[in-house]
Amino acid sequence: MRTPPADVLPESAAAVLAAAGVGAGSRVCCALSGGVDSVVLFELLRRLQPRFGFSLRAAHVDHGLSPNAAAWARACAERCLAAGVPLQVFRVEVERAHADGLEAAARAARHAALAQVDCDWLAFGHHQDDQAETLLFRLLRGTGVHGAAAMRAVEPGGAGRAGRLRPLLGLRRAQLLEWAGAHGLGWVEDESNAELRFTRNALRHRLLPVAEGLFPAAVPNLARAAAHFAEADALLGELAAIDAAACGAPVLCRADLLALTPARQANLLRWLLLGSGAPLPGAAPLGEALRQLRACEPAHPLRLPLGAWVCCAYRDRVWLEPAQPPAPQALHWQGEAAMHWGGDEVRLVASIGAGLGRGCLEDAGEVLLGPRREGLRMRLHPARPRRELRKLCQEAAIPAWLRDRLPVLWVDGEPAWVGGIGVAAEFACAPGAAGLVPEWRPGGVTPAPPP
């Protein structure tokens, strides 16, 4: 028996939810613009909710760009109220002079707002026509394999970030319109969709119709190509994971990295950047960074720009970090096991006979995690003299630009531990005594303590 068209949509969406492992206890938020795509998504999620047992909420972002913005927010509020689904409305400021254009600025503001929703999954109404447009758009801008994989139906979250679901990705725009009509759904029209000044709309209204004239299955074919790229991208990821382990990631052994072929070097750095949530740099800066890495003497510290991140190299180590890591703020220690240090983390792990003597810290008047101070000198071994931080940094292969970011544990004004260098002899834990081993856990990647 032929499945009636009305049933194809819920089952197609259900397959995506099942693939993501959405179930009882999952918190799903529908990104609701009020347009037909997300209205259909909202209604499908409502229907699927009893079957999967997830909790449903919705979020609408008001960009304040259209004279109709308030009406869209109202339409979303009415729909959610009638359905008994909680709605969060975000009003965002869009940077009109954004270097990448108004559309990109609106998207960035929208995604930043949606990232604030407390949920496990953010569901978007992207469909197959969007997928074809995305692939075409990226190909025309010279994307690589990762970009050509376009949008994934399921993007797992992690590290406090919600995952993304695109339950409609296998469906054509026309199917959504038909379903919305058959179910009497109302929606708002974004008047900017008709404006050709936005590149994406020009692709949709000019280029794709021509392509479909020549290849009637252009849209599903492009979506299929994106799936092939996604498979190739996953394979490249597997290769990068093997190379990362062999190079000792997250801080890479320079010789091992440079022993890889240039394509594998670039693949590994791209994979590490993606894993850190960094935007991928273009082929030119990545190629230049690798060229300099190959050409420069290891004793010469390097900080090579990769878009918003940098590739750092010093002696036998190579690592990646944000170009502008957040400035660390001094903090009083009050027994915490972990403290924020800029974008990084400093942990104090309980031990016996290792690290700092716990008593030294607990009996002190003031224990402060702060930056280095002028004239800092420290003795790492009881029998040796105190030495300047500059010398200790040189020995520990900590390049000059990192020195302002080194975390120092000040115990009653004395340096007891310096990140990446070690514990001062005066504060070292006695054998068999209770201790705390400080660990500097970078959010990005900074050098491991010296071997």
Ligand SMILES: Nc1ncnc2c1ncn2[C@@H]1O[C@H](COP(=O)(O)OP(=O)(O)OP(=O)(O)O)[C@@H](O)[C@H]1O
């Ligand atoms: N103002 C909004 N508020 C909430 N969700 C929205 C809003 N605009 C778009 N979305 C969500 O994003 C999906 C895709 O929207 P649209 O196609 O307009 O964006 P895009 O720019 O192509 O995609 P993306 O933002 O993911 O790059 C919608 O179906 C909806 O789920």
